[in-house]
Amino acid sequence: MPKIMTRKKHLKCLFLFSGGLDSILGIEILRIQKNIKIVGLTFKSIFFDEILAKKMAKKISLSLKIVDISSDILKIVKKPKYGYGKGMNPCLDCRILMLKKAKEILKKERFDFIASGEVLGERPMTQNKFALNFVEKKSSLKEILLRPLSAKLLKETIFEKKGLIKRELLLDISGRSRKRQISLAKKFNLKNYPTPSGGCILTDINFSKKLKDLLNYYPQAKENDINLLKIGRHFWENKVKIVVGRNKEENKILKKLAKKSDFLIEMKNYPGPLTLIRNYRKRKIFNQILEKAKKLTQYYSPKTRKRKDIKFKIKKIESC
Numbered sequence: 001m002p003k004i005m006t007r008k009k010h011l012k013c014l015f016l017f018s019g020g021l022d023s024i025l026g027i028e029i030l031r032i033q034k035n036i037k038i039v040g041l042t043f044k045s046i047f048f049d050e051i052l053a054k055k056m057a058k059k060i061s062l063s064l065k066i067v068d069i070s071s072d073i074l075k076i077v078k079k080p081k082y083g084y085g086k087g088m089n090p091c092l093d094c095r096i097l098m099l100k101k102a103k104e105i106l107k108k109e110r111f112d113f114i115a116s117g118e119v120l121g122e123r124p125m126t127q128n129k130f131a132l133n134f135v136e137k138k139s140s141l142k143e144i145l146l147r148p149l150s151a152k153l154l155k156e157t158i159f160e161k162k163g164l165i166k167r168e169l170l171l172d173i174s175g176r177s178r179k180r181q182i183s184l185a186k187k188f189n190l191k192n193y194p195t196p197s198g199g200c201i202l203t204d205i206n207f208s209k210k211l212k213d214l215l216n217y218y219p220q221a222k223e224n225d226i227n228l229l230k231i232g233r234h235f236w237e238n239k240v241k242i243v244v245g246r247n248k249e250e251n252k253i254l255k256k257l258a259k260k261s262d263f264l265i266e267m268k269n270y271p272g273p274l275t276l277i278r279n280y281r282k283r284k285i286f287n288q289i290l291e292k293a294k295k296l297t298q299y300y301s302p303k304t305r306k307r308k309d310i311k312f313k314i315k316k317i318e319s320c
């Protein structure tokens with residue numbers, strides 16, 4: 001149990017802030033206590049960004065820390081201890097990771113407790129009672145993790161027990177209905193708040209399928225390989241990946257992502273897509289693969305599909 005000075009008047013809270021309505025309301029509920037200094041903490045990675053959190057933090061005058069957890073989350077995605085959701089989203093492992101990171105900051109910067117906008121029963125995988133208690137235990141935050149929106153339905157934190165946080169000012173929201181959150185938003189005069197939609201690409205079924213294929217063929221995948229999955233049309237040919245850009249913007253990104261030993265293919269005499277070949281076999285690229293990439297490049301330029309006079313430019317990337 002953490003040591004608490006009962007005379008302590010002001011508390012420092014590190015709030016896991018996503019920028020969604022629940023996390024905004026969690027902050028507003030804590031602000032009613034008057035004796036808590038709140039700093040937001042948000043995470044960014046190759047699978048989700050910090051843009052919404054940044055925008056909403058500014059709107060509600062919340063100072064915000066942003067931490068990049070790309071390499072940690074990639075390790076977890078490859079081998080989660082507690083499994084995946086519907087897509088390749090290892091939510092329980094991810095929550096534990098985020099809370100552990102928050103705890104490191106708590107210790108280093110002398111925060112008193114961690115809070116989040118989680119609502120009991122709102123998300124089946126991560127916000128049922130078992131999951132909330134489980135991640136709290138696994139991240140060693142027993143008694144110092146507060147969920148203000150559902151606090152009255154959960155075990156008391158040490159600060160509530162000592163009377164430093166008034167439990168009567170905390171809430172007892174549970175379930176998937178958003179009615180109470182919407183009426184609270186009105187009460188706090190919150191307008192244009194974001195609708196609940198996960199900004200995490202790991203919950204996207206199409207992306208997850210591509211990611212699963214990649215990890216099957218190439219378990220050592222790095223950030224660049226993941227970023228490649230976010231754009232273009234993807235094809236596999238014997239452990240070799242072919243990605244065809246869908247527009248100018250994607251062609252530009254493909255060029256940027258190309259790394260040593262990749263091939264870039266485009267039509268010399270007509271406009272069209274840029275195609276990247278990445279060889280995960282680490283053996284010689286066969287002509288057959290180059291031919292397939294050329295065909296795809298031509299096929300995805302509908303105006304040139306039937307032409308017989310196409311000339312191709314093929315470039316092998318020699319250095320990063």
Ligand code: SF4
Pocket residue numbers: 048089090091092094095126198200201202203
């Ligand atoms: S949806 Fe994504 S960011 Fe959210 S807990 Fe799951 S894996 Fe983590």
